Amino acid sequence: MFHFGEFTLDASRYLLQRGDRTLRLEKRPMEFLILLLEKRGELVCREEVARRLWGADVFVDVDHGINTAVRKIRIALRDNPEKPRFIETVVGKGYRFAAPVVCSGNGKPLEETPPEPTTGVQPIPVHVPAGPAVEHAAVAPQDAIPKRTWLLGRGAILVIGVVAALLFGIRWKLRQTSHPAIRSLAVLPLKNLSGDPTQQYLADGLTEELIGRLAAIHNLRVISRTSVMHFRDTTLTAPEIAKALHVDALVEGSIIRDGSRVRVHAQLIRASTDEHFWSETYDRELRDVLSLQSDVAQAIARKVKVTVAGDERQRLSAFHAVLPEAYESYLQGNFSLHNSNNKAAIEKSIRYYSDAISKDPAFAPAYVGLAAAHAALGTVMMGGDPGRERPQMVSAARTALKLDPGLAEAHILLADIAQKQWHWAEAESEYRRALELDPNDPDAYTGLAEWFLCQGRADDALNWEQHARELDSFGSTNWELAWILFHSRRYDEAIRELRNTLAVRPDDASSLWLLGFTLVVKGQPQEAIPVLEKAAKLANRSSGYIDVLAAAYARAGRRTDALRILAELKKRKQAGYVAAGSFVILALGLGDKEQAFAWLDEAYKEKSNILQFVKVHPLMDPLRSDPRFGDLVRRVGLN
Numbered sequence: 001m002f003h004f005g006e007f008t009l010d011a012s013r014y015l016l017q018r019g020d021r022t023l024r025l026e027k028r029p030m031e032f033l034i035l036l037l038e039k040r041g042e043l044v045c046r047e048e049v050a051r052r053l054w055g056a057d058v059f060v061d062v063d064h065g066i067n068t069a070v071r072k073i074r075i076a077l078r079d080n081p082e083k084p085r086f087i088e089t090v091v092g093k094g095y096r097f098a099a100p101v102v103c104s105g106n107g108k109p110l111e112e113t114p115p116e117p118t119t120g121v122q123p124i125p126v127h128v129p130a131g132p133a134v135e136h137a138a139v140a141p142q143d144a145i146p147k148r149t150w151l152l153g154r155g156a157i158l159v160i161g162v163v164a165a166l167l168f169g170i171r172w173k174l175r176q177t178s179h180p181a182i183r184s185l186a187v188l189p190l191k192n193l194s195g196d197p198t199q200q201y202l203a204d205g206l207t208e209e210l211i212g213r214l215a216a217i218h219n220l221r222v223i224s225r226t227s228v229m230h231f232r233d234t235t236l237t238a239p240e241i242a243k244a245l246h247v248d249a250l251v252e253g254s255i256i257r258d259g260s261r262v263r264v265h266a267q268l269i270r271a272s273t274d275e276h277f278w279s280e281t282y283d284r285e286l287r288d289v290l291s292l293q294s295d296v297a298q299a300i301a302r303k304v305k306v307t308v309a310g311d312e313r314q315r316l317s318a319f320h321a322v323l324p325e326a327y328e329s330y331l332q333g334n335f336s337l338h339n340s341n342n343k344a345a346i347e348k349s350i351r352y353y354s355d356a357i358s359k360d361p362a363f364a365p366a367y368v369g370l371a372a373a374h375a376a377l378g379t380v381m382m383g384g385d386p387g388r389e390r391p392q393m394v395s396a397a398r399t400a401l402k403l404d405p406g407l408a409e410a411h412i413l414l415a416d417i418a419q420k421q422w423h424w425a426e427a428e429s430e431y432r433r434a435l436e437l438d439p440n441d442p443d444a445y446t447g448l449a450e451w452f453l454c455q456g457r458a459d460d461a462l463n464w465e466q467h468a469r470e471l472d473s474f475g476s477t478n479w480e481l482a483w484i485l486f487h488s489r490r491y492d493e494a495i496r497e498l499r500n501t502l503a504v505r506p507d508d509a510s511s512l513w514l515l516g517f518t519l520v521v522k523g524q525p526q527e528a529i530p531v532l533e534k535a536a537k538l539a540n541r542s543s544g545y546i547d548v549l550a551a552a553y554a555r556a557g558r559r560t561d562a563l564r565i566l567a568e569l570k571k572r573k574q575a576g577y578v579a580a581g582s583f584v585i586l587a588l589g590l591g592d593k594e595q596a597f598a599w600l601d602e603a604y605k606e607k608s609n610i611l612q613f614v615k616v617h618p619l620m621d622p623l624r625s626d627p628r629f630g631d632l633v634r635r636v637g638l639n
Contacts, residue, residue: 002037003102005085006183007077009037016076019180020272021246024466028053028065029072036087036097045094068459070095075463180272182304184221184247187211189232190264191254203255204229204338205331206264206293210251213297215440216315216408220306222440223247225338226475242271245473251300260286260324266296268303278303286324315406315437326360329353333369337376342540343384349373364407367400371413379544379609385577387606390417408438415447419454421607422637427451442472446480454612454638458488479511486514487616491522509538509545517548520589521618525556543569547582551589551619562590579603581610588619597628604632611636 002009008017011034016023025033035052036044049066070087073079079086088096187210192203208225215222223245231241238250253266267279280299284292297316301308308316322330333352336345353370356363371393378389394417397410415430428451434444445468453461461484469477478501485494498515501508516532519525532549539545550565566586572578580602587595603611614620615638623629633639 001104004099019248023076025076029069032069033073036095037101040097040101043090043094043096182248185249185251186223186228186245186247187251188228193254194257199257201331201335202257205334206255209293210296213293213316214300215438217301217306217308217312218439224442224472224475227472230474238269238274239271247271249304262286262289264292268300289327290322322363323360326356326363329356330366330369337373346373346377362403364400364403367396368407368409371396375413375416393417406437408434408441412443412447419451420609420612424637440471442468442477449484453484453487453616456615458484482514486518487613489618491518494518507538509535513545513548516552520552520555525552528552529556543572543578543582547585550586554589579608580606581608584610585619593623596623600632
């Protein structure tokens with residue numbers, strides 16, 4: 001057993017844990033980690049790693065294999081290669097495990113370092129000077145030692161042994177009963193106790209704001225809003241919720257609004273014991289609600305004894321005084337955006353955010369909300385024109401960052417738009433900046449995962465999405481994981497993820513759409529049709545849904561139905577915007593390569609969202625041997 005940082009590795013069982021949570025690590029990365037731990041502090045050369053992982057007679061791409069193994073270990077340990085806690089790279093030589101390691105096993109107590117070797121070590125001779133008193137002295141055999149002295153010696157040894165055993169037992173008992181450090185928590189939805197259901201937006205808004213503040217702490221894993229909202233009306237106990245979310249502690253509480261005053265009660269619960277070990281009530285005017293959030297977040301950070309760096313402490317305590325009416329409009333915008341599944345709801349959120357900005361032009365979060373709403377409206381699913389929505393999104397996000405450079409969500413939005421416009425280096429930089437500011441934002445991990453997917457690096461994409469899933473296991477990460485698997489041609493795994501989601505949310509239109517799309521490219525269009533028809537109905541026959549339905553009809557032999565949808569989309573295009581990508585999908589479904597290339601040229605001109613995935617999209621496989629397709633990939637910057 002190796003214990004280091006917050007991790008434990010049982011080498012005999014190939015079991016790596018962080019606290020009580022088992023971490024997934026494949027066989028070769030696991031063997032590599034065990035080797036590093038066995039030789040902790042020593043340089044392990046790449047040749048020794050290759051022998052341990054593959055043997056001397058196996059011919060593989062060793063450098064790639066070692067680099068992949070190191071990357072997977074670092075992801076599991078959350079180890080930054082630029083500032084490593086655990087694994088140091090010695091350039092051109094190998095690797096070294098640099099952190100302190102505590103070992104135990106075979107029933108032995110914990111020991112900080114391995115015991116000193118005894119084989120071949122000779123005792124140091126002691127010279128006794130000759131003299132009258134000792135000149136004729138000789139060592140008496142044991143039988144010649146007086147019995148009283150011998151018994152006293154044996155008794156002393158027995159007493160020392162008993163005391164040592166007692167001390168060890170006390171130390172072990174303390175270790176067993178002492179509480180483990182809190183390294184992860186979830187803020188459960190605050191209960192609205194105002195007696196007015198219309199105040200739910202305030203309860204949800206304060207929950208989200210508190211999560212956002214705590215999420216900025218690098219040494220604390222904080223579960224995302226979309227996952228905790230699944231436990232709003234749950235009957236599960238606190239330990240059961242904590243187990244489902246894999247966290248050490250929960251924050252729960254309530255909010256009561258009475259006119260212009262807000263009272264928030266919050267408490268911390270230790271997951272392992274269901275112990276309520278902190279509780280506080282805050283009573284403020286609504287205009288001081290941001291300082292209230294700051295006070296609650298700082299109190300929680302102190303109570304869980306998490307290390308907070310200087311810049312993190314500054315972000316934790318900072319707040320901007322905001323007009324109450326502006327803050328209310330902002331929270332109502334959030335509520336509308338987060339609970340939207342159609343274009344009308346998103347447009348409603350834009351009105352709320354715009355109202356908040358008009359009332360308080362210096363309130364940066366309102367600009368972030370406005371940018372997010374325009375970004376959502378400009379997707380294929382919602383049917384908005386990216387040419388109109390993108391400039392408004394960029395303008396709002398940049399204004400937000402001028403007012404508050406520490407807003408991670410604004411960087412994510414700018415990264416997303418840079419990626420859709422094929423500014424790949426800028427997109428990666430913005431995603432990584434967002435993670436520096438908020439290491440607990442699943443959207444930043446997902447964005448970076450999609451960035452890697454667009455480059456054709458599916459394994460890296462899956463690794464980054466796994467980070468997102470740790471923070472948002474009940475949110476959109478299942479869909480995102482299925483999206484990566486879809487582009488990796490791992491269709492059965494994608495289908496399994498989507499069916500798991502639909503078992504909980506059977507009317508989730510986007511999951512139905514992706515399930516149907518996966519069945520189409522897998523060669524099962526007949527099975528895809530009812531799934532896609534349901535998705536299209538839920539989405540009010542958005543062009544981003546019926547284009548895939550048309551492809552399913554075409555591949556199932558229902559060409560007339562496919563052509564009917566094609567005519568419908570062309571008619572819509574005469575009256576408003578329809579993405580060129582929809583016509584690309586339909587042409588490929590009909591098997592018309594020339595029409596597909598014609599619409600790809602249109603998609604290139606409008607920088608359609610579909611082209612960011614051109615290098616990996618499975619529907620485009622029939623075009624890849626054509627030189628025109630290679631030229632398109634090059635022009636998009638993905639060659």
